[in-house]
Amino acid sequence: MTTTTTTPQETHDRVLAAVDALADDLVATLSEVIAIPSVNPKYPGQVYDEVVGLEGRVSGLMGEIYEDAGADVEYWAVEKGRDNAVGTLKGTGGGRSLIFNGHVDVVPPGNPDRWTSGDPFSGRVDDDRVWGRGASDMKAGLVAQAFAVKALQRAGVALKGDLVIEAVVGEEVMDHECGVTSTIEHGYRADAAVVAEPSGPTNLGVIPVTPGLLWFSVTVQGKATHSSMRGQTIRAGGGGSAVGVNAIDKGMLVFQAMQRLEEEWAFTKTHPLFAPGHFTIHPGVVQGGPHGVLVPFILSEYMTIEYCIWYPPQDDPATVKAEVEAQIRAIAQTDGWLREHPPVVEWKLNWPANDPGEAAHAITAAVSSAHERVAGQTPYQGPPPVAGFCAVEDCSFLTAAGIPAISYGPGDLRVAHADDEYCSIEEVRLAARTYASLALDWCGTD
Numbered sequence: 044m045t046t047t048t049t050t051p052q053e054t055h056d057r058v059l060a061a062v063d064a065l066a067d068d069l070v071a072t073l074s075e076v077i078a079i080p081s082v083n084p085k086y087p088g089q090v091y092d093e094v095v096g097l098e099g100r101v102s103g104l105m106g107e108i109y110e111d112a113g114a115d116v117e118y119w120a121v122e123k124g125r126d127n128a129v130g131t132l133k134g135t136g137g138g139r140s141l142i143f144n145g146h147v148d149v150v151p152p153g154n155p156d157r158w159t160s161g162d163p164f165s166g167r168v169d170d171d172r173v174w175g176r177g178a179s180d181m182k183a184g185l186v187a188q189a190f191a192v193k194a195l196q197r198a199g200v201a202l203k204g205d206l207v208i209e210a211v212v213g214e215e216v217m218d219h220e221c222g223v224t225s226t227i228e229h230g231y232r233a234d235a236a237v238v239a240e241p242s243g244p245t246n247l248g249v250i251p252v253t254p255g256l257l258w259f260s261v262t263v264q265g266k267a268t269h270s271s272m273r274g275q276t277i278r279a280g281g282g283g284s285a286v287g288v289n290a291i292d293k294g295m296l297v298f299q300a301m302q303r304l305e306e307e308w309a310f311t312k313t314h315p316l317f318a319p320g321h322f323t324i325h326p327g328v329v330q331g332g333p334h335g336v337l338v339p340f341i342l343s344e345y346m347t348i349e350y351c352i353w354y355p356p357q358d359d360p361a362t363v364k365a366e367v368e369a370q371i372r373a374i375a376q377t378d379g380w381l382r383e384h385p386p387v388v389e390w391k392l393n394w395p396a397n398d399p400g401e402a403a404h405a406i407t408a409a410v411s412s413a414h415e416r417v418a419g420q421t422p423y424q425g426p427p428p429v430a431g432f433c434a435v436e437d438c439s440f441l442t443a444a445g446i447p448a449i450s451y452g453p454g455d456l457r458v459a460h461a462d463d464e465y466c467s468i469e470e471v472r473l474a475a476r477t478y479a480s481l482a483l484d485w486c487g488t489d
């Protein structure tokens with residue numbers, strides 16, 4: 044009797060052939076998923092009851108793929124209509140476990156008239172791209188992970204370690220309690236996790252760290268009077284603040300102070316995996332004027348600036364907050380009105396950084412090796428770049444729960460959240476090959 048032994052390389056080649064055979068189906072499914080306008084119902088400006096439920100439709104479609112790949116799938120929703128789908132391929136034993144994770148929600152498309160590529164949710168496919176909101180962020184990665192798992196099943200591979208694949212809601216507004224954190228609470232854990240965020244901005248890369256994100260507002264009070272009295276309020280010999288104070292003038296002092304602090308950060312806040320100057324203080328929204336009527340005939344009674352801070356992964360957010368507040372207090376001490384009427388700071392959100400450190404070295408090396416192994420003679424050949432993620436993502440909550448998490452996925456952050464969002468078909472296919480190769484290496488095979 045002759046026993047035929049399959050070598051690891053033969054198994055690997057068989058799995059990659061299965062990924063390639065599924066390539067057209069992968070692109071068609073990505074187009075179908077993009078066509079579901081799964082805007083996060085909690086995103087600012089949305090009417091919750093008009094939007095809720097579409098995330099769950101995407102999760103349901105992904106769950107069907109997981110089931111087709113042989114996974115045991117669980118569906119649940121923390122909030123009705125916002126279903127998560129998690130599939131488990133139970134290992135035979137003796138291997139490391141792995142989570143593939145992606146989010147199903149997207150941001151609103153903005154003004155459809157600015158989309159030269161057509162309907163923001165068309166899912167249009169051309170020679171080298173798939174277009175539509177969510178193409179890069181992050182339905183391309185979500186679908187690539189699913190088809191990698193499907194290819195393993197088609198190739199008849201039995202993994203030693205458990206492979207868990209997740210489609211979760213809520214990421215776009217840090218609603219992790221409804222999404223990724225609820226998967227942990229449902230008992231889904233592993234030795235490592237790979238989140239399929241677009242790891243550009245320009246190339247497929249391996250992303251072991253992310254910055255932290257803080258959102259705060261600062262409000263300056265003024266004193267109303269007729270706008271013809273402006274000279275009295277700002278010129279020598281006038282009545283000054285006894286007559287009136289324009290809040291916008293005082294708010295600009297705070298604005299300029301924040302600009303100076305941001306310039307300092309270009310030198311004081313650095314990280315080896317981030318480009319110089321990446322950590323910033325972004326004034327994203329400015330509101331001000333007289334209360335109740337926005338006309339220029341009255342000195343403004345208030346000015347509010349909404350800021351988004353990107354801080355280094357190694358920084359304590361409490362220290363960052365203290366630094367910002369100290370800068371605002373310092374500028375207030377230089378102005379008589381602000382000394383008596385100090386600016387009011389309100390901290391609204393802290394999305395924690397992801398910095399798993401040494402715990403992520405093994406999965407970082409494994410993803411890098413898998414990418415290089417499958418990239419061949421494509422434009423992505425060779426070792427992938429290892430860099431910090433420009434934005435924030437669900438890795439933070441997996442790592443905080445003791446699951447070392449990094450990201451790797453197709454897409455370009457420069458078009459995420461922008462008009463004419465798209466993803467390269469070549470990147471999606473290569474990512475699927477990488478995920479499949481990674482599962483073989485990380486989980487092991489019989």
